[in-house]
Amino acid sequence: MRLRVLLDTHSLGLRLLGGEDELDRTVRGVMTTDLRDPSRYLSGGELVLTGLAWRREPEDSERFVRILAAAGVAGLAAGEAELGSVPDDLIAACARHRLPLFSVVEDVSFASITEHVVRQVSSERAGDLAAVVDRHRRLMTSAGGGPEVVLDLLGSDLDLRAWVLSPTGRQIAGSTLADAGPELSGELAARLAGEHLAAARTGRRGPHRVTLGGSTFSLFPIRQEGRDLRQTVLSDWLLAVEADAGEWPAERLDLLHGVTQLIAVERDRRDASRTVRRRLAQEVLELVQAGAPPAEIAARLRVAAPVLLPGLGTAPHWQLVVARVEWEDGDVPGGPVAQSLLEEMLVDPGAAGPEHSDRIAVAHTGDEAVALVPLPVPDESGDSSTTGLHAAELLRLVQEPLSRGLDDDGRLTVGVSAAVHSAEGLRGALEEARHARRVAAARNGRVCAAGHEELASHVLLLPFVPDDVRRAFTARLLDPLREYDRKHRAELIPTLEAFLDCDGSWTRCATRLHLHVNTLRYRVGRIEQLTGRDLARLEDKLDFFLALRMS
Numbered sequence: 001m002r003l004r005v006l007l008d009t010h011s012l013g014l015r016l017l018g019g020e021d022e023l024d025r026t027v028r029g030v031m032t033t034d035l036r037d038p039s040r041y042l043s044g045g046e047l048v049l050t051g052l053a054w055r056r057e058p059e060d061s062e063r064f065v066r067i068l069a070a071a072g073v074a075g076l077a078a079g080e081a082e083l084g085s086v087p088d089d090l091i092a093a094c095a096r097h098r099l100p101l102f103s104v105v106e107d108v109s110f111a112s113i114t115e116h117v118v119r120q121v122s123s124e125r126a127g128d129l130a131a132v133v134d135r136h137r138r139l140m141t142s143a144g145g146g147p148e149v150v151l152d153l154l155g156s157d158l159d160l161r162a163w164v165l166s167p168t169g170r171q172i173a174g175s176t177l178a179d180a181g182p183e184l185s186g187e188l189a190a191r192l193a194g195e196h197l198a199a200a201r202t203g204r205r206g207p208h209r210v211t212l213g214g215s216t217f218s219l220f221p222i223r224q225e226g227r228d229l230r231q232t233v234l235s236d237w238l239l240a241v242e243a244d245a246g247e248w249p250a251e252r253l254d255l256l257h258g259v260t261q262l263i264a265v266e267r268d269r270r271d272a273s274r275t276v277r278r279r280l281a282q283e284v285l286e287l288v289q290a291g292a293p294p295a296e297i298a299a300r301l302r303v304a305a306p307v308l309l310p311g312l313g314t315a316p317h318w319q320l321v322v323a324r325v326e327w328e329d330g331d332v333p334g335g336p337v338a339q340s341l342l343e344e345m346l347v348d349p350g351a352a353g354p355e356h357s358d359r360i361a362v363a364h365t366g367d368e369a370v371a372l373v374p375l376p377v378p379d380e381s382g383d384s385s386t387t388g389l390h391a392a393e394l395l396r397l398v399q400e401p402l403s404r405g406l407d408d409d410g411r412l413t414v415g416v417s418a419a420v421h422s423a424e425g426l427r428g429a430l431e432e433a434r435h436a437r438r439v440a441a442a443r444n445g446r447v448c449a450a451g452h453e454e455l456a457s458h459v460l461l462l463p464f465v466p467d468d469v470r471r472a473f474t475a476r477l478l479d480p481l482r483e484y485d486r487k488h489r490a491e492l493i494p495t496l497e498a499f500l501d502c503d504g505s506w507t508r509c510a511t512r513l514h515l516h517v518n519t520l521r522y523r524v525g526r527i528e529q530l531t532g533r534d535l536a537r538l539e540d541k542l543d544f545f546l547a548l549r550m551s
Contacts, residue, residue, distance in 0.1 A: 001027050001120045003075050003100055006047070012116060013108035014077060017091050019100030025074040026247045030117040032110050036060070037067055044072035047117060049110045051079045058089035065093040075100035079110065147173035147263050154241075154259065158252075161242040164222070164263055166344050167234050167405060168398045169193035173263075184240075188213055190401050195219065196238045197405030207245045207256070218245035222260045222267060234325070234405050234412075235340035237267055274343065280304045281361035281372045288426045298423035304361060305374060317375035318426065319388050320417040321346065322433040324368045324441070328409040335364035341412065342371045345398050346389070370430065375419055391416045391436070391451035403446040413440040414449040442550075470550050477547040480530040492530075495523045499535065500545050 004023040028045030034053035094101040169190030199208035207218040220239040325334030415437030417429035440450040502509040533540040
């Protein structure tokens with residue numbers, strides 16, 4: 001029961017003196033004490049009743065309240081019989097420790113309050129346990145209806161708002177009840193996914209509790225058991241419940257773990273449905289890599305198109321996306337993980353539900369996965385409503401949550417090809433996507449992506465510069481500037497970056513940096529003095545530009 005319920009029970013004679021914001025605390029029991037230190041008898045969640053006989057001087061209040069707060073009691077109720085009113089020092093101490101404080105009128109006995117609390121808590125526990133048994137039965141018989149049916153029962157029977165989320169935060173399922181409350185925003189869902197991945201990598205057993213946006217959520221993993229955590233954590237779904245599971249009895253926790261098992265059945269069914277698409281992708285990939293005649297590849301594509309784009313006929317436009325997951329110790333193969341990630345990443349983030357990856361075929365070999373993505377045929381005017389995939393957009397959607405799941409021992413790199421219109425272009429598209437992935441791999445960060453548009457510039461060359469050459473080149477040009485910045489806080493590196501980005505325009509660069517032009521000229525002169533280079537020369541500008549890109 002909640003403290004708020006006690007306050008609303010007028011026969012108990014309770015008056016709130018402080019802690020209005022904490023009235024939703026759960027009361028699990030009651031204890032009467034006048035001991036100066038009752039900590040050995042407290043287990044947390046109690047409503048403590050006291051006649052204040054322990055108080056001999058004002059300083060005693062701080063010590064007593066500090067002990068109660070450390071023990072996690074729900075609230076304190078002080079009788080007025082001993083001192084006539086609750087002393088101000090006790091009110092102040094409770095406010096400091098955010099402990100709800102009540103006064104008890106003289107004509108209400110502590111025994112009456114104790115009897116009421118014990119009776120209510122006992123009946124709630126018995127009723128909750130009986131209800132759990134019945135809900136288990138109903139949930140097990142409703143599993144065939146998909147995750148939404150289970151989430152609707154959680155909402156209607158237990159008043160719990162819950163969602164099934166992908167590892168990137170995309171909503172797989174949510175309650176369909178009319179009074180389910182506001183939807184979960186995409187930003188909040190991505191943050192929940194990131195918190196879940198970070199907690200899961202620690203190996204701690206769920207649920208994981210987190211407070212975001214003013215609400216507390218409990219995150220339950222929907223996990224494939226018996227496998228290395230790194231093989232599943234980036235592809236597992238999670239159940240996010242808007243509640244603090246730390247206050248739940250064991251029976252309710254068991255119920256929610258049962259819910260995750262039901263949802264895992266749906267996940268297994270979804271994975272099984274991908275078998276045909278994965279086989280199609282594997283066949284096409286093997287043909288492309290083996291240099292098969294375009295006519296043979298085109299024949300396989302004609303089979304794949306109706307499966308991937310049902311009702312739309314052939315799909316003459318295709319894109320290839322290559323992803324690689326690498327773990328530092330190399331013990332866990334990254335290909336299956338990369339395959340699952342691509343099947344999730346290439347789904348429209350606004351598309352809820354488990355089935356929207358039906359239009360993607362992904363194969364994997366070793367640590368690499370390759371996705372075959374069909375693009376709808378342009379309309380009669382030649383204008384296609386689908387412009388294809390862009391690396392920057394893919395990165396924006398998944399970078400934050402997946403970086404937390406990769407922790408400090410894994411990397412995900414992605415490359416995206418241009419669209420091709422026929423089977424003849426697939427071999428080139430595969431090489432293009434692989435080159436783009438190597439460009440992404442040369443960058444810093446746990447999750448990086450690059451697109452085909454970057455391969456027409458100098459960035460195509462950078463991944464193939466040997467590491468020792470790269471380090472020597474950047475150190476010779478940039479280390480003197482970094483050392484000067486470290487000692488003098490002169491911001492020479494940011495100034496150099498802005499100057500090159502403004503194509504050497506003094507006016508535009510000074511405006512961007514909010515500097516006087518003379519100050520900018522001084523900084524550029526210092527850069528030239530420290531490096532022996534001349535930023536008026538194209539060759540020196542180019543060297544600085546490449547050094548910054550490779551650093």
